[in-house]
Amino acid sequence: MTHAPHELSFAAACPGLGSALTAEQIATYNELGFLQPFDIFNAAEIAKIRYYIDGLMADMGPESAYGINCYQARLSGLWDIATDPRILDLVQSIIGPDILCWASAILSKPAHEPRRVPWHQDAPFWHLSPTRTVTVWLAIDDTDAENAAMQFIPGTHTKGALDMEKAGSDAVFHQQTALPDDIGAPFTNCLHAGQASLHADMLVHGSPPNTSDKRRCGLTLRYCPPEVRITDDVWAQGVEAILCRGQDIAGRWQHHPRPDNDDITATQSPHVMGNN
Ligand SMILES: O=C(O)CCC(=O)C(=O)O
Numbered sequence: 001m002t003h004a005p006h007e008l009s010f011a012a013a014c015p016g017l018g019s020a021l022t023a024e025q026i027a028t029y030n031e032l033g034f035l036q037p038f039d040i041f042n043a044a045e046i047a048k049i050r051y052y053i054d055g056l057m058a059d060m061g062p063e064s065a066y067g068i069n070c071y072q073a074r075l076s077g078l079w080d081i082a083t084d085p086r087i088l089d090l091v092q093s094i095i096g097p098d099i100l101c102w103a104s105a106i107l108s109k110p111a112h113e114p115r116r117v118p119w120h121q122d123a124p125f126w127h128l129s130p131t132r133t134v135t136v137w138l139a140i141d142d143t144d145a146e147n148a149a150m151q152f153i154p155g156t157h158t159k160g161a162l163d164m165e166k167a168g169s170d171a172v173f174h175q176q177t178a179l180p181d182d183i184g185a186p187f188t189n190c191l192h193a194g195q196a197s198l199h200a201d202m203l204v205h206g207s208p209p210n211t212s213d214k215r216r217c218g219l220t221l222r223y224c225p226p227e228v229r230i231t232d233d234v235w236a237q238g239v240e241a242i243l244c245r246g247q248d249i250a251g252r253w254q255h256h257p258r259p260d261n262d263d264i265t266a267t268q269s270p271h272v273m274g275n276n
Contacts, residue, residue: 007129007130007131008123008124008131008160008161008202009130009131009160009202010033010131010157010158010200010202011130011131011132012030013026013029013030013093013094013095014026015027017092017093017094017095017096017097018089018090018092018093018096018097019089019093020089020090020092020093021035021090021093021094025093026093026094029094029198029200031154031155032152032154032155032187033152033154033155033156033157033158033199033200033202033203034152034154034187034189034197034198034199034200034203034205035197035198036189036191036195036196036197036198037190037191037192037195037196037197038090038195038196038197038198039194039195040084040086040087040138040194040195040196041084041086041138041194042194043193043194045194046139046140046193046194049081049140050140050141050193050217052077053068053106053108053140053217053219056068056071056075056077056106056264057106057108059263059264059265060264060265064106064108065107065108065109065110065113066105066106066107066108066172068105068106068264068269069103069104069105069106069269069271069272069275070103070104070105070238070239070240070269070270070271070272070275071104071264071267071269072101072103072104072221072240072242073240073241073242073256073259074240074259074261074264074267074268074269075259075261075262075263075264075267076258076259076260076261076262077262078104078219079242079258079259080258081138081219081221082101082104082221082242082244083101083242083244083245083258087136087138087196087221088244088245090136090196090198091134091136091198091223091244092245094134094198095132095134095223095224095225096225096246097245097246098225098226098227098245098246098247098248098249099223099225099243099244099245099246100223100224100225100226100228100241100242100243100244100248100253100255101221101222101223101241101242101244102128102133102222102223102224102239102240102241102242102253102272103221103222103239103272103275104219104220104221104222105219105220105275106140106217106218106219106220107217107218107219107220108140108215108216108217108218109147109148109207109209109210109215109216109217110210110215111147111210111212111213111214111215112210112211112212112213113148113209113210114170114209115170115171115172115209116148116170116171116172116206116207116208116209117150117171117172117173117206117207118167118171118172118173118175118176118177118206119153119176119177119179119204119205119206120173120175120176120177120204120205120206121156121157121161121162121177121201121202121203121204121205122135122201122202122203122222122274123161123201123202124161124164125273125274125275126201126235126272126274126275127230127231127232127235127236128224128228128229128230128231129228129229129231130228131201131202132201132224132225132227132228133200133201133222133223133224133228134198134199134200134201134222134223134224135198135199135200135201135220135221135222135223136196136197136198136220136221136223137150137189137191137196137197137198137199137218137219137220137221138194138195138196138218138219138220138221139191139192139193139194139195139196139217139218140193140217140218140219141193141214141215141216141217141218142191142192142193142214143189143190143191143216143218144188144190145188145190146211146212146214147210147212147214147215147216148207148208148209148210148211148212148216149188149189149190149191149207149216150188150189150197150205150206150207150218151186151187151188151189151205151206151207151208152186152187152189152199152203152204152205153179153183153184153185153186153187153203153204153205154184154187155184156183156184156202156203156204157200157201157202157203157204158202159202160202161202162177162178162179162180162204163177163178164176164177164178165177165178170209176206177204179204183204222275223244226243226246226247226248226249226250226252226253227250227252229252230252230253235272235273237270238270238271238272238273239270239272240254240256240270241253241254241255241256242255242256243255
Protein backbone atom coordinates (compact mmCIF):
# COMPACT_ATOMS: atom_id res chain seq x y z
CA MET A 1 0.00 0.00 0.00
CA THR A 2 2.95 2.36 0.27
CA HIS A 3 2.68 5.56 -1.74
CA ALA A 4 -0.45 4.64 -3.70
CA PRO A 5 -1.77 7.54 -5.78
CA HIS A 6 -3.23 10.18 -3.53
CA GLU A 7 -6.58 11.39 -4.85
CA LEU A 8 -7.20 14.98 -3.72
CA SER A 9 -10.73 16.14 -4.36
CA PHE A 10 -13.83 17.03 -2.40
CA ALA A 11 -16.77 14.61 -2.47
CA ALA A 12 -20.06 16.34 -1.77
CA ALA A 13 -21.98 15.12 1.26
CA CYS A 14 -25.43 13.67 0.55
CA PRO A 15 -28.53 14.52 2.55
CA GLY A 16 -30.21 11.71 4.48
CA LEU A 17 -27.16 10.08 6.09
CA GLY A 18 -28.18 11.32 9.52
CA SER A 19 -30.75 13.58 11.14
CA ALA A 20 -28.49 16.19 12.82
CA LEU A 21 -28.14 18.38 9.73
CA THR A 22 -30.88 19.56 7.41
CA ALA A 23 -30.64 19.22 3.63
CA GLU A 24 -30.05 22.98 3.55
CA GLN A 25 -27.11 22.71 5.98
CA ILE A 26 -25.60 19.90 3.90
CA ALA A 27 -25.95 22.08 0.80
CA THR A 28 -24.16 24.90 2.64
CA TYR A 29 -21.35 22.52 3.68
CA ASN A 30 -21.00 21.40 0.08
CA GLU A 31 -20.94 24.99 -1.14
CA LEU A 32 -18.66 26.59 1.48
CA GLY A 33 -16.65 23.62 2.80
CA PHE A 34 -17.57 24.30 6.44
CA LEU A 35 -20.48 24.73 8.81
CA GLN A 36 -20.77 26.41 12.20
CA PRO A 37 -21.67 27.05 15.00
CA PHE A 38 -23.05 23.94 16.71
CA ASP A 39 -23.83 23.81 20.42
CA ILE A 40 -22.24 20.62 21.75
CA PHE A 41 -21.31 20.98 25.42
CA ASN A 42 -23.15 23.21 27.90
CA ALA A 43 -21.30 25.62 30.19
CA ALA A 44 -20.84 23.11 33.01
CA GLU A 45 -19.65 20.38 30.64
CA ILE A 46 -17.13 22.55 28.81
CA ALA A 47 -15.81 23.94 32.12
CA LYS A 48 -15.11 20.35 33.15
CA ILE A 49 -13.46 19.59 29.79
CA ARG A 50 -11.37 22.79 30.06
CA TYR A 51 -10.20 21.77 33.54
CA TYR A 52 -9.25 18.35 32.15
CA ILE A 53 -7.37 19.82 29.17
CA ASP A 54 -5.60 22.37 31.38
CA GLY A 55 -4.44 19.43 33.49
CA LEU A 56 -3.11 17.54 30.46
CA MET A 57 -1.27 20.67 29.32
CA ALA A 58 0.22 21.29 32.76
CA ASP A 59 1.38 17.66 32.90
CA MET A 60 2.96 17.81 29.45
CA GLY A 61 4.66 21.14 30.07
CA PRO A 62 6.10 23.62 27.56
CA GLU A 63 5.42 21.49 24.43
CA SER A 64 1.73 21.21 25.17
CA ALA A 65 0.39 24.20 23.18
CA TYR A 66 0.57 22.15 19.95
CA GLY A 67 1.95 18.89 21.37
CA ILE A 68 -1.09 16.96 22.57
CA ASN A 69 -1.45 15.29 19.22
CA CYS A 70 -3.24 11.99 18.54
CA TYR A 71 -3.82 10.86 22.11
CA GLN A 72 -7.46 9.95 21.34
CA ALA A 73 -6.80 6.23 21.84
CA ARG A 74 -4.35 6.73 24.73
CA LEU A 75 -6.41 8.86 27.13
CA SER A 76 -9.92 7.93 28.21
CA GLY A 77 -10.95 11.58 28.64
CA LEU A 78 -10.14 12.38 25.02
CA TRP A 79 -11.73 9.13 23.92
CA ASP A 80 -14.96 10.14 25.62
CA ILE A 81 -15.02 13.52 23.88
CA ALA A 82 -14.23 11.99 20.49
CA THR A 83 -17.07 9.48 20.85
CA ASP A 84 -19.67 11.88 22.25
CA PRO A 85 -22.94 11.11 20.40
CA ARG A 86 -23.71 14.81 19.85
CA ILE A 87 -20.48 15.18 17.87
CA LEU A 88 -20.98 11.87 16.06
CA ASP A 89 -24.52 12.82 15.02
CA LEU A 90 -23.11 15.83 13.14
CA VAL A 91 -20.29 13.81 11.62
CA GLN A 92 -22.73 11.09 10.54
CA SER A 93 -24.71 13.63 8.54
CA ILE A 94 -21.56 14.36 6.51
CA ILE A 95 -19.83 10.97 6.16
CA GLY A 96 -22.48 8.40 7.00
CA PRO A 97 -23.11 5.96 9.86
CA ASP A 98 -19.69 4.25 9.94
CA ILE A 99 -17.31 6.63 11.67
CA LEU A 100 -13.63 6.44 12.57
CA CYS A 101 -11.80 9.07 14.58
CA TRP A 102 -8.23 8.75 13.33
CA ALA A 103 -6.58 11.86 14.80
CA SER A 104 -6.98 14.69 17.27
CA ALA A 105 -4.97 17.64 18.52
CA ILE A 106 -5.24 20.25 21.22
CA LEU A 107 -4.33 23.54 19.56
CA SER A 108 -3.86 26.13 22.26
CA LYS A 109 -2.64 29.57 21.32
CA PRO A 110 -1.56 31.33 24.45
CA ALA A 111 -2.12 35.07 24.88
CA HIS A 112 0.36 37.01 22.71
CA GLU A 113 1.38 33.90 20.73
CA PRO A 114 3.24 35.43 17.76
CA ARG A 115 3.01 32.38 15.48
CA ARG A 116 0.29 31.85 12.93
CA VAL A 117 -1.12 28.64 11.52
CA PRO A 118 -0.48 29.41 7.85
CA TRP A 119 -3.11 28.94 5.17
CA HIS A 120 -3.27 25.26 4.30
CA GLN A 121 -5.43 22.43 3.07
CA ASP A 122 -5.23 19.41 5.37
CA ALA A 123 -5.58 16.54 2.92
CA PRO A 124 -2.27 17.04 1.05
CA PHE A 125 -0.44 16.45 4.37
CA TRP A 126 -2.23 13.16 5.02
CA HIS A 127 -1.77 9.76 3.39
CA LEU A 128 -5.46 8.97 3.09
CA SER A 129 -7.41 8.15 -0.03
CA PRO A 130 -10.02 9.15 -0.98
CA THR A 131 -10.13 12.49 0.84
CA ARG A 132 -13.21 12.15 3.05
CA THR A 133 -12.13 13.49 6.43
CA VAL A 134 -14.33 16.00 8.20
CA THR A 135 -12.75 17.91 11.08
CA VAL A 136 -14.68 18.91 14.17
CA TRP A 137 -13.04 21.91 15.85
CA LEU A 138 -14.35 22.15 19.40
CA ALA A 139 -13.87 25.48 21.17
CA ILE A 140 -12.45 24.95 24.64
CA ASP A 141 -12.24 28.74 25.13
CA ASP A 142 -14.41 31.45 23.57
CA THR A 143 -12.74 32.23 20.24
CA ASP A 144 -13.10 35.28 18.03
CA ALA A 145 -11.12 37.64 15.79
CA GLU A 146 -9.33 39.06 18.86
CA ASN A 147 -7.82 35.83 20.10
CA ALA A 148 -6.92 34.21 16.78
CA ALA A 149 -10.00 32.24 15.82
CA MET A 150 -9.48 29.88 12.92
CA GLN A 151 -10.35 31.34 9.51
CA PHE A 152 -11.78 29.51 6.51
CA ILE A 153 -11.64 30.57 2.88
CA PRO A 154 -15.11 29.62 1.64
CA GLY A 155 -15.36 27.47 -1.47
CA THR A 156 -11.67 26.56 -1.69
CA HIS A 157 -12.42 22.89 -0.98
CA THR A 158 -13.56 22.43 -4.59
CA LYS A 159 -10.39 23.83 -6.18
CA GLY A 160 -8.31 20.65 -5.87
CA ALA A 161 -4.84 20.71 -4.36
CA LEU A 162 -3.62 24.31 -4.49
CA ASP A 163 0.06 25.21 -4.97
CA MET A 164 2.23 25.38 -1.89
CA GLU A 165 5.03 27.79 -1.05
CA LYS A 166 7.53 28.15 1.77
CA ALA A 167 6.03 29.67 4.92
CA GLY A 168 7.94 32.28 6.97
CA SER A 169 9.48 31.67 10.38
CA ASP A 170 6.36 33.18 11.99
CA ALA A 171 4.37 30.11 10.90
CA VAL A 172 3.94 26.80 12.72
CA PHE A 173 4.37 24.82 9.44
CA HIS A 174 7.18 25.09 6.88
CA GLN A 175 4.78 25.28 3.95
CA GLN A 176 1.61 27.18 3.18
CA THR A 177 -0.96 27.43 0.42
CA ALA A 178 -0.03 30.04 -2.16
CA LEU A 179 -3.28 31.98 -2.35
CA PRO A 180 -4.38 33.24 -5.77
CA ASP A 181 -5.36 36.97 -5.71
CA ASP A 182 -9.00 36.19 -6.43
CA ILE A 183 -9.39 33.58 -3.69
CA GLY A 184 -12.03 35.57 -1.75
CA ALA A 185 -12.37 36.89 1.77
CA PRO A 186 -11.78 34.68 4.82
CA PHE A 187 -14.55 33.78 7.23
CA THR A 188 -13.67 34.01 10.95
CA ASN A 189 -14.81 30.94 12.87
CA CYS A 190 -16.08 32.68 16.04
CA LEU A 191 -17.30 30.12 18.57
CA HIS A 192 -18.31 30.14 22.21
CA ALA A 193 -16.65 27.57 24.42
CA GLY A 194 -18.54 24.30 23.99
CA GLN A 195 -19.49 25.04 20.38
CA ALA A 196 -17.93 23.36 17.36
CA SER A 197 -17.44 23.82 13.65
CA LEU A 198 -17.08 21.27 10.84
CA HIS A 199 -14.69 21.66 7.93
CA ALA A 200 -13.71 19.59 4.91
CA ASP A 201 -10.17 18.31 4.46
CA MET A 202 -9.70 20.21 1.17
CA LEU A 203 -10.75 23.61 2.58
CA VAL A 204 -8.08 26.32 2.93
CA HIS A 205 -7.89 27.47 6.54
CA GLY A 206 -5.45 28.87 9.07
CA SER A 207 -5.25 31.21 12.03
CA PRO A 208 -3.37 34.45 12.74
CA PRO A 209 -1.11 35.26 15.71
CA ASN A 210 -2.93 35.77 18.99
CA THR A 211 -2.38 39.45 19.76
CA SER A 212 -4.86 39.46 22.65
CA ASP A 213 -4.56 38.84 26.39
CA LYS A 214 -6.81 35.77 26.10
CA ARG A 215 -5.80 32.19 25.38
CA ARG A 216 -7.49 30.48 22.44
CA CYS A 217 -7.71 26.74 22.91
CA GLY A 218 -9.47 24.25 20.65
CA LEU A 219 -9.64 20.50 20.23
CA THR A 220 -9.55 19.32 16.65
CA LEU A 221 -11.00 15.86 15.91
CA ARG A 222 -10.63 14.14 12.52
CA TYR A 223 -13.25 11.67 11.29
CA CYS A 224 -13.51 9.58 8.13
CA PRO A 225 -15.53 6.59 6.98
CA PRO A 226 -13.74 3.21 7.08
CA GLU A 227 -13.70 2.85 3.29
CA VAL A 228 -10.87 5.41 3.28
CA ARG A 229 -7.46 3.75 2.94
CA ILE A 230 -4.14 4.70 4.44
CA THR A 231 -1.73 4.88 1.50
CA ASP A 232 1.64 4.93 3.26
CA ASP A 233 2.92 2.17 5.55
CA VAL A 234 5.20 4.38 7.60
CA TRP A 235 2.56 7.03 8.17
CA ALA A 236 0.08 4.27 9.08
CA GLN A 237 2.23 3.35 12.07
CA GLY A 238 1.27 6.63 13.75
CA VAL A 239 -2.47 6.23 13.27
CA GLU A 240 -4.50 4.94 16.24
CA ALA A 241 -8.11 4.98 15.10
CA ILE A 242 -11.25 4.58 17.14
CA LEU A 243 -14.30 2.99 15.55
CA CYS A 244 -16.74 5.50 17.04
CA ARG A 245 -19.93 4.28 15.42
CA GLY A 246 -21.06 1.61 12.97
CA GLN A 247 -18.85 -0.97 11.32
CA ASP A 248 -15.62 -1.34 9.37
CA ILE A 249 -16.88 -4.06 7.06
CA ALA A 250 -13.77 -4.20 4.89
CA GLY A 251 -11.59 -4.37 8.02
CA ARG A 252 -8.95 -2.01 6.66
CA TRP A 253 -8.28 -0.22 9.92
CA GLN A 254 -6.85 -1.32 13.21
CA HIS A 255 -9.28 -0.25 15.94
CA HIS A 256 -8.23 0.80 19.40
CA PRO A 257 -10.48 0.15 22.39
CA ARG A 258 -11.22 2.72 25.10
CA PRO A 259 -8.02 3.04 27.14
CA ASP A 260 -7.99 2.58 30.92
CA ASN A 261 -5.32 5.25 31.21
CA ASP A 262 -6.03 8.95 31.61
CA ASP A 263 -2.54 10.03 32.65
CA ILE A 264 -0.62 11.75 29.87
CA THR A 265 2.65 11.24 31.72
CA ALA A 266 2.12 7.47 31.50
CA THR A 267 1.94 7.31 27.69
CA GLN A 268 3.24 8.90 24.52
CA SER A 269 1.26 9.62 21.41
CA PRO A 270 2.19 7.96 18.10
CA HIS A 271 2.05 11.51 16.65
CA VAL A 272 0.65 11.34 13.13
CA MET A 273 2.80 13.47 10.83
CA GLY A 274 0.97 16.45 9.40
CA ASN A 275 -1.89 16.38 11.86
CA ASN A 276 -1.18 19.84 13.21
O1 LIG B 1 -6.56 25.76 15.48
C1 LIG B 1 -6.04 26.33 14.51
O2 LIG B 1 -5.68 27.49 14.55
C2 LIG B 1 -5.86 25.57 13.21
C3 LIG B 1 -6.56 24.27 13.23
C4 LIG B 1 -6.43 23.46 11.99
O3 LIG B 1 -5.64 23.74 11.11
C5 LIG B 1 -7.32 22.31 11.85
O4 LIG B 1 -8.04 21.98 12.80
O5 LIG B 1 -7.33 21.68 10.79
